[in-house]
Amino acid sequence: MDHLTRLENKSIYIIREAYYQFKDIAMLWSVGKDSTTMLWLCRKAFFGHIPFPIIHIDTSYKFPEMYRFRDERVKEWNLDLLIGRNEEKLNEGMGPTQGSKLDCCNELKTNALKLVIKKYHLKAILLGIRRDEHGIRAKERYFSPRDSQFKWDYENQPAELWDQYQSMVEEEEHFRIHPILHFTELDVWSYVKREGLPIVPLYFSKNGKRFRSIGCAPCCSPIDSNAQTIDEIVEEIRTTKTSERSGRAQDKENIYTMQKLRALGYM
Amino acid sequence: MKLFSKKTKKALIIGIDGVPHSLLSTYIKNGIMPNLKKILSQGFALHQMNASIPDISSVSWTSFATGVNPGEHGIYGFTDLRPQSYSLYFPNSKDRKAPTFWELLGKTADTTSSLSQQYLSKINRSYRSIVLNMPHTYPAYPMNGILVSGFVAIDLKKATYPDSAFTYLSRMGYLIDVAAEKAKEDKAAFMKSLFECFEVRKKAISHFFTQEPWDLFFACITETDRLHHFFFDASTDKENPYYQSFLRFYAELDNWIQTLYNDFVHLSDGKGLFVILSDHGFAPIKKEVYINQFLKEKGLLFLRDEGDFYERIENKTTAFNLDPCRIYIHDKMAYPNGRIRREEKAEVLTKIKEALKALKEDGNPVIDRIYQKEEIYHGSQTERAPDLVCLPNEGYDLKGSLEKNRIFSDSPFKGMHTWHDACCVLPDHIAISKKPSVENLTDYILQYYS
Numbered sequence: 001m002d003h004l005t006r007l008e009n010k011s012i013y014i015i016r017e018a019y020y021q022f023k024d025i026a027m028l029w030s031v032g033k034d035s036t037t038m039l040w041l042c043r044k045a046f047f048g049h050i051p052f053p054i055i056h057i058d059t060s061y062k063f064p065e066m067y068r069f070r071d072e073r074v075k076e077w078n079l080d081l082l083i084g085r086n087e088e089k090l091n092e093g094m095g096p097t098q099g100s101k102l103d104c105c106n107e108l109k110t111n112a113l114k115l116v117i118k119k120y121h122l123k124a125i126l127l128g129i130r131r132d133e134h135g136i137r138a139k140e141r142y143f144s145p146r147d148s149q150f151k152w153d154y155e156n157q158p159a160e161l162w163d164q165y166q167s168m169v170e171e172e173e174h175f176r177i178h179p180i181l182h183f184t185e186l187d188v189w190s191y192v193k194r195e196g197l198p199i200v201p202l203y204f205s206k207n208g209k210r211f212r213s214i215g216c217a218p219c220c221s222p223i224d225s226n227a228q229t230i231d232e233i234v235e236e237i238r239t240t241k242t243s244e245r246s247g248r249a250q251d252k253e254n255i256y257t258m259q260k261l262r263a264l265g266y267m
Numbered sequence: 268m269k270l271f272s273k274k275t276k277k278a279l280i281i282g283i284d285g286v287p288h289s290l291l292s293t294y295i296k297n298g299i300m301p302n303l304k305k306i307l308s309q310g311f312a313l314h315q316m317n318a319s320i321p322d323i324s325s326v327s328w329t330s331f332a333t334g335v336n337p338g339e340h341g342i343y344g345f346t347d348l349r350p351q352s353y354s355l356y357f358p359n360s361k362d363r364k365a366p367t368f369w370e371l372l373g374k375t376a377d378t379t380s381s382l383s384q385q386y387l388s389k390i391n392r393s394y395r396s397i398v399l400n401m402p403h404t405y406p407a408y409p410m411n412g413i414l415v416s417g418f419v420a421i422d423l424k425k426a427t428y429p430d431s432a433f434t435y436l437s438r439m440g441y442l443i444d445v446a447a448e449k450a451k452e453d454k455a456a457f458m459k460s461l462f463e464c465f466e467v468r469k470k471a472i473s474h475f476f477t478q479e480p481w482d483l484f485f486a487c488i489t490e491t492d493r494l495h496h497f498f499f500d501a502s503t504d505k506e507n508p509y510y511q512s513f514l515r516f517y518a519e520l521d522n523w524i525q526t527l528y529n530d531f532v533h534l535s536d537g538k539g540l541f542v543i544l545s546d547h548g549f550a551p552i553k554k555e556v557y558i559n560q561f562l563k564e565k566g567l568l569f570l571r572d573e574g575d576f577y578e579r580i581e582n583k584t585t586a587f588n589l590d591p592c593r594i595y596i597h598d599k600m601a602y603p604n605g606r607i608r609r610e611e612k613a614e615v616l617t618k619i620k621e622a623l624k625a626l627k628e629d630g631n632p633v634i635d636r637i638y639q640k641e642e643i644y645h646g647s648q649t650e651r652a653p654d655l656v657c658l659p660n661e662g663y664d665l666k667g668s669l670e671k672n673r674i675f676s677d678s679p680f681k682g683m684h685t686w687h688d689a690c691c692v693l694p695d696h697i698a699i700s701k702k703p704s705v706e707n708l709t710d711y712i713l714q715y716y717s
Contacts, residue, residue, distance in 0.1 A: 101575070253421045257357045260419050263447035264496055265555075265666065265680055266323070266345050266590050 004191050007183055008041065014179040015045040015126065019052065022124035022175070026053045026082065028113070031066045032214050033199055035128035036073075037188050038180050040197055042126070043077060053080040055116055055125075059108035060090055061216035069200045084116035096218045101251060102258045124175040132184045185244050186237050193230045204228050212244055219251055275482060276394075276716055277539035279531040281524060282331075282487030284324060284402070285495050285682075287548035288315040288690035290502055299517050302525030303692075310695045311541070315688060317704040318547035320643055320656055321591050322686040324418065324492065325358075327546035327705050328402040333365040334382040334709025338644030340365040342403065343652060345419065346589055346667070350651070351603060353577040357419065360404045364648055367404075368709050369396035372483060372716055373411025381646070382709065389717030394482035397475050400443075400468065401487055402546075413475060417489055418444050432475075441471050444489055450497045451679065457497060458512050465490045465516070469523055476530065483712070486527075488520065495549040499682025540715045541694065544708055548688025553662035555678040556626075556633055557671040558588040564674065565622050576669060582606060586619055586654075590667025591684075593653030594619065616654060623657060628675050633663045658686050 001009070019025055027042055027050070029035045042050045056070060074081045086094070089107040096104045117125070183191070192199055202211040209222035210233075223242070227233040261267040292313065294300045307313055319327040319337060321344060329342040337343050341364040349356055366376030366383050372394040376383060396412040398404070405416035407428040415436065420426035420443050427433035445464045450457040465488065472486045494516055495502075501509035524543070531539055562568035562585075569581035580587055582604040584597045596612055599605040607615055616639060626633045640652040659665050664683035689705060697711055 098573070254357065256421045257419050259448060260421075260444070261345050261357075263450070264493075265664075265678070267668070 004187065004194055007180075007187055007191070008044070010182060011038070011041045011179040012045040014177065015042055018124060018126060018177045018179070019046075024121055024123040025126065025177075026055050026116075026120065026122050026124075027126040028128070029054045029056050029070075030128070030215070031056065031062070031070050031200060032128075033188055033192065033203060034130060034180060034183075036197065036199065037183070037191055038126065038128035039073075039077075039079075040195060041179060050077075050079065053082045053120070055082045055084055055113070057084040057109055057112050057116070059104075059112070059216050060085065061095065061108070061218055063200075063202055063214065063217045063220075065200055065202050066214065069198070073198070082116060082120065084112040086112040086115060096216065101219065102255050105255055124177055126177050126179055128180050129178050130183050130185070130188070131181050186234065189230060189234045189237060193234065199230075203233065205232075277481075277531070277535040278483045278712060278715060279527065279535075279539060279541050280483070280485040280712070281527065281543045282328070282401070282485065283491050283520070283543060283545045284487060284489045285492030285547055285549050285684065286545040286690060287550070287685065287688045288313070288545075289548065289688055291545075291690050293503070294514075294517050294521075299514055300521040302521045302528075306525070306528055307692065311692050312695055312699075314691050314693060314699060314703055316544070316691045317702060318684070318686045318689045319705055320638065320658065320686060321593060322547040322658070322684045322689075323591060324546050325403040327689070328417075328487075329363060330704075330706040331544065331546065331708060332367040332369075332401060332404070333363065333380060334368060334706050334713070335365045335380045336644060336646065336706055338640075338649040338652060339380050339646030341648035341651065343593060344589060344591075347651075348577055348589070348595075351601070353574075353580055353602065355576040359419070360406060360408060360416070363403075368712055369398050369410050369412060369414070369483065369485075371713060372396055375410050382713070386713045386717055390713070391717075394716060395480060396483040396485065397479060397481045398483075399472055399475060399486040400489060401485060402489070412481060412483075413479065415471075416443075417487055420444075435474065436471060439471060439474070440467060442467050445493050447493060447496070450493075454497065454509075458509060461490045461494055461516065462519070465519065472527070476527065482716075484531075490516070491520065491545075492549075495682040496680050497682075499549055499551055501681075540712065541692075542708065542712070543690075543692035544705065545689045545691070546705060548685035548690070549682045550661045550685045550688070552664050552678040552680055552683045554628055554675045555664045555666050556628070556659065557666050557668055557674055557676070558592055558594070558657075559667065559669050560671050560674045561622075561626060562586055562588060562594075562619075565619075567619065570669060579669065580604070585615060588667050589653065592655075592657040592659070592665035593667070594655040594657070596654045598654075612654075619655060623655075626674075628663065631660065633659055633665075635660045661685060 027039065029039055073079065086107050094104055094107050200214060202214050204210055205225045205228045208224060208226060210225040210227060211220060211222045214220055225236060227236045258267055295304045319330040323344060325345045326337055326342055329340050330336060333340045341362060342358055345357060346355055347358045348354060364378060365380035366378050370376035371383050371386055372390060373396060374393040393411050398414045400415055400417040402417040404414060405420035406425040407414040407416045409428055413432045414428045415432065416426035423437060423443060424433050426443060427436060442464045445460050468488065476484060498509045498513055501507035501513040504510060528541065531541060559568055567585040568587050569584050570579040571581055577587065583606065585607060586594055586596050588594050596607050596615055597605045598607050620637050623634045623637055634657050636658045638656045640649060640654055644652045657665060664678055691703060691708060
């Protein structure tokens with residue numbers, strides 16, 4: 001079995017087991033390359049039709065290309081899309097320049113997700129995070145549920161499987177499942193190529209710049225790049241020395257730093 | 268071949284974040300820490316020690332790491348404003364202006380300080396240090412040895428030098444810190460997580476201690492500080508539901524210190540330098556005190572609704588506060604919209620000092636001491652220092668928040684830092700003429716290697 005097929009099998013196994021364990025499950029789709037890959041894997045896992053809803057947390061600050069891509073895929077793949085928006089805060093004018101960026105992320109992402117989870121009584125969420133991503137995601141781990149009844153955390157790495165996505169969810173009443181944790185950035189692009197997956201055009205170079213990681217438009221910056229095709233992106237990633245999230249890393253680090261300081265009362 | 272020559276100098280330094288001298292003495296007396304008691308009887312003394320001012324971990328550990336005061340190393344808190352702006356940032360290793368002891372010992376320092384000048388020629392070879400979980404060293408810079416940054420470190424890879432150490436730590440499930448943000452939701456689970464985090468830290472420490480060559484070994488335990496923030500009320504109260512867990516943590520700490528100490532005595536043939544220190548003390552909280560709200564009520568601070576943090580400062584502002592109590596005068600020369608002229612400054616400072624002295628809660632004075640920067644800071648970074656720094660009376664936790672609309676409120680925390688009650692354990696033969704400060708200890712360590 002080749003490398004990508006092995007990765008694919010592992011992910012599909014996790015997705016199916018997750019669905020088997022939790023019927024009140026949903027998948028979080030940011031419309032970026034990773035969660036789009038996960039979405040594709042979910043389709044494969046259930047032979048084309050995903051039996052659970054897909055959540056898009058809409059901060060209202062996403063790139064227009066992302067909304068367009070989302071709506072096209074929903075139609076094409078017949079997705080059960082739930083949109084999570086913190087309408088109350090949006091009506092109050094919350095945005096990255098209105099309050100602090102930390103508050104903006106907290107309200108429009110964390111709390112928007114909480115609202116969706118509550119509204120639809122979800123018990124588990126599939127997340128497209130990867131172990132090789134910026135360390136604030138992959139290494140800042142909370143505690144694995146020691147007395148977990150789940151037997152399918154194979155490879156004996158529960159702490160890794162249940163790796164927390166701290167900025168996203170504070171409530172512990174549901175599980176987070178990470179089916180593509182074992183993919184690297186390079187794997188994702190190689191897989192996108194192999195599968196002929198559609199991808200938001202922001203990832204491809206325009207006027208010498210492209211986005212390596214996408215999120216809210218005001219908080220993302222493109223990198224210098226001439227990669228206009230997936231092959232060129234793969235080649236670029238193979239040789240690059242800078243981190244994937246360099247366009248977002250500092251902001252993200254600051255947000256996490258603030259959270260850490262706040263938790264101890266230093267801010 | 269023998270890995271360690273008996274002639275080489277070895278030092279083991281244990282950091283216990285936020286452990287007060289008073290509590291440690293009590294626990295030694297009460298038999299909760301029998302091993303430490305035994306160690307103390309073998310040629311060591313426990314001293315009360317002053318922390319840095321302000322008495323928070325970022326500043327205190329940096330003072331210890333560099334052996335100089337904030338006026339030289341330039342770290343005044345977890346937060347600061349960029350020069351000539353209102354823009355908040357998080358100073359860390361790249362902002363430190365003085366070399367650390369591991370850089371001096373390893374001969375990798377590219378900056379100098381008053382302390383390093385004394386030792387440049389005295390340290391005659393490059394010593395290898397292993398420095399684990401040292402707060403406020405993020406990102407970790409290359410050095411002779413291994414460095415793992417502690418709080419606030421976000422990305423473990425960036426927190427670790429060299430990469431081989433990262434590979435080990437990421438595989439073994441190392442935790443930089445407990446998730447303090449979870450403490451509010453489930454205290455029992457948080458208590459459990461403190462033990463788990465301590466376990467994984469001990470495991471990592473033991474790995475590097477035994478598997479790597481070193482001349483100096485430093486390891487810090489952060490869990491004590493977290494324990495105190497959230498459970499300090501349980502430290503002596505038998506009725507508190509967390510009393511037993513609190514004692515058990517100290518008993519485990521005592522066991523661990525004993526194990527590491529014994530291994531060290533063996534490794535250094537009884538001739539090494541052994542030191543324990545904390546970076547500040549702890550005391551119970553009565554109230555949180557929001558200094559910015561106090562300044563607002565005195566007509567000294569005006570905030571707009573828009574903007575991030577200190578960008579909200581209006582032109583007519585006279586002074587503002589950064590956590591915990593670092594008061595900055597809105598100086599015409601120092602800030603884009605500053606209004607206080609140099610010649611007005613002395614008068615403004617006097618006025619604020621008087622007001623702070625008069626600040627009372629339930630009849631009790633809140634502020635114990637007020638320092639002007641020139642009184643306590645010395646060195647090239649003094650200009651960037653806060654104009655006034657206050658130390659509170661015990662029980663009043665001074666805060667930098669901009670978002671409160673009362674001066675006093677109850678605290679969600681159970682413990683607050685104290686300046687005067689940090690502690691250190693030093694060999695008897697080190698003569699202490701007056702009460703040590705955290706930055707004095709570095710000198711003893713460098714002396715040992717010179």
